[in-house]
Amino acid sequence: MAKDLFYLFSLNNILIMILIFVILFVLIISSTPLFEKGFSKVVYVLTSSIWDPVYDRYGIFFAIGGSLVVALIAIIIALILSISTAVFIVEISPSKIRAPLEMMVDLGVAVPSVVYGLWGLFILTPFLRDHVMKPLIDSIPVLKNFLGSYSPSGTSIFTAGVLLGIMIYPFATSIIREAIKLIPFDIKEALYSLGLTKWEVIKNEIFYIRNSILAGLLLAFGRAVGETVAVAMVVGNIVNPEFYKIFTPGYTIASLLANQFLNATGIMIPILYFAALILFSIGFIVNIIVALYLHRSFHR
């Protein structure tokens, strides 16, 4: 009998699906006051960059752009950090310290994001300002036009991206690490038998597990684009239409929600729900793209 009840485990799947649809439903219902104002109003909110509760004028383009730029920077940093860490742990480090190293990297996941945020605000932010942004802008003034002049306090989209990159890299590292471990020994032997050096073998291994890396980064992206507390502390929280100038302060959708939701009134509430809906959609679209890519590459 007990065996037959095994199907109950599949209920979890259905519950998760229902939950996601309920969330989506709530977001859409809660933003209907905005939809009722007409299509042109929705387009205006999506494409303009203004946050003026006194005159009830809102546009969330700056936050959408900020979210994407911050997530992109975080992904790039996490990619570099996680691949090198995973390769070092599995292939290079002496076996004695391998387990402790793995534990230490995994500990990075257990640190609460508010602690990352405080560390980012008091240590990382001044460091990046004095040792990365300031020297870069001072030595190559032309960069000011693309990156923006660094903010005097150091909080910026770039800082948020770097902090997020550090926050999410343990996720990506554990997935990539396990993937490297799973490479069949035959393949490694074959690579070495071709006379490749250790570095060339590692290069080939990374190419071999590229789908796992993508999956790891996808997980990391999910956290990066939705991370709230830590980002709200270091991103600067300023309405910045030129969010591509990464050295200037900006907003992400999540930090906008964190900052504005508690005291929201009137039309601001549906607009914040709408922003959350956009955030949800971004995550959804990225997941679909990656899933399609993985599907294609597995069936080639």
Add this chain to the structure above:
Amino acid sequence: MQIDKTSLTLFIVILIIVGVIAYYVGASSGGISAPSKVETITISIPTTITTLITYTYTGVMTTSAMSATPSFTYTIPQFTTQVTLNGGGSSFVNPQMQSWISVFKDLTKGMVIINYQSIGSGAGQKSFLEGSLDFGASDIPLTKDNYEKVKASGRGFIQFPVIGGSVAVVYNIPEWDNQRCGPLRLSGEVVAKIYLGEIEYWDDPEIRSLQTPECQNILPHQKIIGAHRSDGSGTTALFTMWLSKTYSKWNQTVGYGLVVNWPIDQTGRGVGGKGNEGVTAAVKSTKYSIGYVEPAYAVKEGLPIAALRNKDGNFVLPTNENVIEAFKRGAKELPPPDQYWGDVPLSFIYQDGPKAYPIAGVVFVFVYTDLPKDKRDAFKAFFIWVLTEGQSSRYVLSGYIPLPPELAGKAIEYINTYMK
């Protein structure tokens, strides 16, 4: 992952070494300060007070038509069954509210239990409106929208102030010598122009002309960085009300509210901080910046507080005395508690009076008058206690400013008249 004993030991040893090194590196560079001594304040309550509290106001009730008695005596009723009141809203008032609640719980021998959730002023108003909380607290009175909804519901309601606070303008100018020149002097018009981006440098003639003659030349030729709150807050509301009242161009272009569209952000010289601690950190770590916070945060972090020009032309600091002076003047204009109070905060801002500090505000509590009887009794008992004994220096935490009898008396009068 397989863990053998050696690697686990190694891991722990590495962790301890890293921890010790990090502690000493951090401590020597000043990055991590040693944990400060935590002072526990215990308020002991004499047992006699639980049976009878009498508090006398003179000169308050004479102005009211409610009662002929010139003084006011209130006895906390004996609660025989346990009553639970749920309230929530303003996060500013939260520490003070929790302190009052715990004292009051002891006073009623645990019979009145009040839960106050610090959910923010906007959420406080909304929860009160929907009836999910018995009472709401907010840094601003009910907004026009919410007020109309309450009126439409047909239920009786009142609002009244419970405690005061103020906003300090803080600055970070390394060249400024506080010992010799005293606090920097600023006026509402100048601060408005700074946040509009019209005044760009600290040595602008308009700022210099406010200072004493011997200190006018200290101000450096440096760009002003303007820090402000990024989240919605009553602090921003009070600050922008002050700017609106003192500089008409600010009122026309920006206005006032929990969040405003800061013109200085467009110039690239704006910094947003989340919470008082965010703005304090921004001003502290950014040279040549200006910001506004609750005075307690400025004092805690050692930020200099500017003296602001009041309506009478004097430069004043946010001391208790100066802020209470503003409350006293504003109390005269308090409308009946069931009307729209949108302009009430403005009546405390930039008040006349030789000592009145120009940025002062109160926290408002809202309640429906048709609460169930036991809850209504508990509500009345709690807030009348808060507005009498609760305003004494013994119960008011630092960072809050007690209401003067003129204002507290009016609030008590409202509670007594409307919640019989």
